[in-house]
Amino acid sequence: MGTPYQSLFSKGQLVRIASREALDQFKETWRYHHKLEATQLLCANRVARIASVAYYHGGDVLYELEGAPGIWHECCLTEVSSGE
Numbered sequence: 415m416g417t418p419y420q421s422l423f424s425k426g427q428l429v430r431i432a433s434r435e436a437l438d439q440f441k442e443t444w445r446y447h448h449k450l451e452a453t454q455l456l457c458a459n460r461v462a463r464i465a466s467v468a469y470y471h472g473g474d475v476l477y478e479l480e481g482a483p484g485i486w487h488e489c490c491l492t493e494v495s496s497g498e
Contacts, residue, residue, distance in 0.1 A: 420475075421488065423477065429494060431490060432490045447474070448487065453484065457479075460481075465479060475488040477491065
């Protein structure tokens with residue numbers, strides 16, 4: 415994960431949610447706060463706009479996405495290329 419209290423993405427930016435395989439792996443291995451919910455897995459590969467950026471204690475970056483349920487960890491998101 416990145417530098418504490420510094421996000422890779424900004425409010426309003428478009429991001430792509432990780433593949434189903436990557437989300438499944440994160441769900442199986444992540445043992446701390448804001449675990450992925452089953453409804454979030456259905457959003458794999460979807461492009462969404464960041465609605466808000468927040469930080470968990472210790473600096474983990476968390477996002478809310480427009481049209482996608484739950485809280486998203488930064489490692490579950492990637493930048494959308496300009497051609498998308």
